[in-house]
Amino acid sequence: MTEDRPRNFIQQIIDRDNSTGKWGGRVHTRFPPEPNGYLHIGHAASICLNFGLAREFGGKFNLRFDDTNPAKEEAEFVESIERDVKWLGADWEGEFGGGLYFASDYFEQMYAYAVELIKKGKAYVCELTAEQTRECRGTLTEPGKPSPWRERPIEESLDLFARMKAGEFPDGSKTLRAKIDMASPNMNLRDPVMYRVQHATHHRTGDAWSIYPMYDWAHGLEDSIEGITHSICTLEFEDHRPLYDWYLDAINEGRGGTALGGPALRAGCEEEPETHGSESRATVWGPTIHHPQQIEFAKFLLNFVVLSKRNLIRLVQEGHVDGWDDPRMVTISGLRRRGVTPEAIRTLCEEVGVTKFNSVRDMVLLENAIRAHLNKVCPRRMAVLRPIRVVIENYPEGQVEEFEIPNNPEDESAGRRKVSFSRELYIERDDFMEDPPKKFFRLGPGREVRLRGAYWIRCESFSTNEAGEVVEVRCSYDPETRGGSNPPPDGEGKVRKVKGTLHWVSAAHAIKAEVRLFDRLFTTESPGKTTGDFVDDLNPDSVEVLGECKLEAALADRTLDEPEWVDGIRRFQFERLGYFCVDDDSTEAKPIFNRTVTLKDSWAKQAGK
RNA sequence: AGGGGAUUAGUGUAAUGGCAGCACGACUGAUUCUGGUUCAGUUAGUACAGGUUCGAAUCCCGUAUCCCCUGCCA
Numbered sequence: 001m002t003e004d005r006p007r008n009f010i011q012q013i014i015d016r017d018n019s020t021g022k023w024g025g026r027v028h029t030r031f032p033p034e035p036n037g038y039l040h041i042g043h044a045a046s047i048c049l050n051f052g053l054a055r056e057f058g059g060k061f062n063l064r065f066d067d068t069n070p071a072k073e074e075a076e077f078v079e080s081i082e083r084d085v086k087w088l089g090a091d092w093e094g095e096f097g098g099g100l101y102f103a104s105d106y107f108e109q110m111y112a113y114a115v116e117l118i119k120k121g122k123a124y125v126c127e128l129t130a131e132q133t134r135e136c137r138g139t140l141t142e143p144g145k146p147s148p149w150r151e152r153p154i155e156e157s158l159d160l161f162a163r164m165k166a167g168e169f170p171d172g173s174k175t176l177r178a179k180i181d182m183a184s185p186n187m188n189l190r191d192p193v194m195y196r197v198q199h200a201t202h203h204r205t206g207d208a209w210s211i212y213p214m215y216d217w218a219h220g221l222e223d224s225i226e227g228i229t230h231s232i233c234t235l236e237f238e239d240h241r242p243l244y245d246w247y248l249d250a251i252n253e254g255r256g257g258t259a260l261g262g263p264a265l266r267a268g269c270e271e272e273p274e275t276h277g278s279e280s281r282a283t284v285w286g287p288t289i290h291h292p293q294q295i296e297f298a299k300f301l302l303n304f305v306v307l308s309k310r311n312l313i314r315l316v317q318e319g320h321v322d323g324w325d326d327p328r329m330v331t332i333s334g335l336r337r338r339g340v341t342p343e344a345i346r347t348l349c350e351e352v353g354v355t356k357f358n359s360v361r362d363m364v365l366l367e368n369a370i371r372a373h374l375n376k377v378c379p380r381r382m383a384v385l386r387p388i389r390v391v392i393e394n395y396p397e398g399q400v401e402e403f404e405i406p407n408n409p410e411d412e413s414a415g416r417r418k419v420s421f422s423r424e425l426y427i428e429r430d431d432f433m434e435d436p437p438k439k440f441f442r443l444g445p446g447r448e449v450r451l452r453g454a455y456w457i458r459c460e461s462f463s464t465n466e467a468g469e470v471v472e473v474r475c476s477y478d479p480e481t482r483g484g485s486n487p488p489p490d491g492e493g494k495v496r497k498v499k500g501t502l503h504w505v506s507a508a509h510a511i512k513a514e515v516r517l518f519d520r521l522f523t524t525e526s527p528g529k530t531t532g533d534f535v536d537d538l539n540p541d542s543v544e545v546l547g548e549c550k551l552e553a554a555l556a557d558r559t560l561d562e563p564e565w566v567d568g569i570r571r572f573q574f575e576r577l578g579y580f581c582v583d584d585d586s587t588e589a590k591p592i593f594n595r596t597v598t599l600k601d602s603w604a605k606q607a608g609k
Numbered sequence: 610a611g612g613g614g615a616u617u618a619g620u621g622u623a624a625u626g627g628c629a630g631c632a633c634g635a636c637u638g639a640u641u642c643u644g645g646u647u648c649a650g651u652u653a654g655u656a657c658a659g660g661u662u663c664g665a666a667u668c669c670c671g672u673a674u675c676c677c678c679u680g681c682c683a
Contacts, residue, residue, distance in 0.1 A: 006623045032683095034683055069682065072683090133681070134680085134681095138679070140611055142611085174681095185611050185612040214680090237683095238614060238678090239678050240678090242613095296614085303620095351621085351622085351633085353623090355622075357676095358675080359620085361620085362621075365621075365633065365634095368634095375646065405642095409643080441644065500644080501642050501644095573645085577643090599645050602644050
């Protein structure tokens with residue numbers, strides 16, 4: 001790898017594996033979501049990590065739905081997750097794609113492995129209730145007590161397990177448990193449940209199963225079957241790793257020969273499977289199965305948001321937001337609707353890196369990553385969000401000029417577009433002050449400013465309504481500043497200067513639009529931390545809808561100079577205001593734009609002081 | 610005497626016994642037809658205490674603090 005970037009600890013592990021030939025140079029990762037909710041930016045970090053490693057090392061990346069609990073899972077979530085993962089660019093079908101899988105497709109194989117463990121005396125059917133199981137488990141400081149069913153005959157467990165599968169027993173009446181160590185200081189090893197009875201309709205297998213595997217039992221098997229080399233998960237599973245390994249080792253006990261991870265999957269991999277002995281050692285249990293390495297990293301956390309699934313669901317269900325794809329949500333679909341690009345998210349994930357330390361990332365990092373990308377690729381446009389009318393008194397009535405304004409001052413290849421200018425215009429309300437302070441570089445009585453790409457104008461007078469609000473500003477323009485350029489020097493050779501440049505829209509040519517401004521959903525860094533309930537920290541002003549915005553005509557329809565966006569979302573920089581995109585709800589009759597993020601605003605910062 | 614993981618500028622992240630570096634932020638200044646962008650500069654750090662060593666962020670010992678673990682969730 002030709003990397004001058006620092007390498008994170010997972011890359012270093014893979015470097016080492018490759019140099020020792022542990023996996024024969026193979027790198028196979030996966031993203032294993034449970035389809036019980038929408039993906040958020042924290043998941044994006046995991047997706048970028050896993051897919052990024054597959055790409056970097058020329059390996060494969062699987063998308064696998066960990067659908068082992070029918071009570072919580074729905075097909076709707078499968079669809080949204082596929083869409084989001086694809087949008088992020090983690091293509092499970094492309095060059096580095098290993099494919100799309102469902103844990104539920106492995107249920108039969110998992111069942112067979114479970115039977116094997118019973119036969120080996122490593123698992124037993126337990127008839128304790130959930131509550132009794134809990135009581136027997138002990139506490140963090142006291143060992144547990146063995147289940148009375150722990151030493152029952154193998155044949156009995158085999159029979160009962162088959163009947164559990166056949167649906168003979170009610171929910172919660174029996175479990176299959178691994179026989180490990182009720183005194184282990186690691187709670188996960190105190191005879192964990194492998195299967196529970198659950199008569200539920202699964203979104204893919206329907207009513208075929210009345211028992212469902214638990215995460216710890218299922219997950220390693222899924223990884224094994226798919227030939228995953230590096231099974232990357234979050235820190236809270238560190239305590240589960242001994243169990244992950246125990247299950248795989250227990251299956252492999254008494255097995256021999258070639259390790260196989262899903263033959264179908266292996267067909268696409270060129271390297272030799274690892275060998276744990278000669279073929280002749282194969283036993284009644286069959287060949288050794290593949291045993292991936294679990295690696296844990298710290299979750300991606302962001303300040304000023306909530307990220308847990310439970311809390312996101314609450315925001316949606318209690319109506320604090322407008323659905324999973326509300327632009328204020330840090331769900332992938334919310335970010336997409338907000339106008340964020342996958343590139344920005346990928347850059348952010350790259351920048352923050354991967355560690356084992358639980359740290360909270362600053363929201364401004366996300367905002368900066370968005371600005372950095374959008375600044376390069378967005379065509380500039382002019383839009384007046386809170387218009388006030390400007391009349392150029394010395395500009396001929398009925399005259400219209402067209403100015404060609406660059407779409408991107410730093411990128412001539414972005415082209416130019418035509419903008420109409422006339423006697424009556426709109427400028428931003430914030431760009432005029434009756435009694436401006438000294439450092440205000442915009443319009444005020446007697447002051448002169450440049451209209452971007454058009455002319456310099458000077459404020460001659462203004463009028464207000466009964467409420468004292470400015471309703472109209474009357475100006476004169478200097479014909480010698482055409483195109484916005486400096487006027488010729490005066491008699492003494494001095495060139496007149498102007499401090500400010502304003503955006504503007506010709507009143508007669510403007511299109512009307514709705515623009516939605518978003519602010520942070522929460523007012524505090526860690527919502528709920530001091531109030532106890534994150535709902536109490538909701539920002540009441542997180543959305544502002546402006547219905548009377550005036551946009552330059554080029555924004556009406558997609559013009560030829562606009563870039564092609566792979567996700568089809570039109571994005572722009574509205575000069576001096578920020579980055580905006582066309583909302584899903586937008587129609588020709590009623591255009592709607594969302595503000596993705598503001599520009600940096602050092603004036604607002606200074607004015608706030 | 611429960612177990613596991615962690616701690617480096619304000620924030621995040623490198624340095625894997627050999628010059629503590631980078632990014633973001635903040636603050637200057639320059640450039641600019643966006644108070645944007647860009648450029649230059651300034652700022653500030655190894656949790657604490659002992660030890661090993663010519664030399665320690667790194668190894669050893671102790672302490673402190675934080676996170677995770679007692680679902681038939683994942």
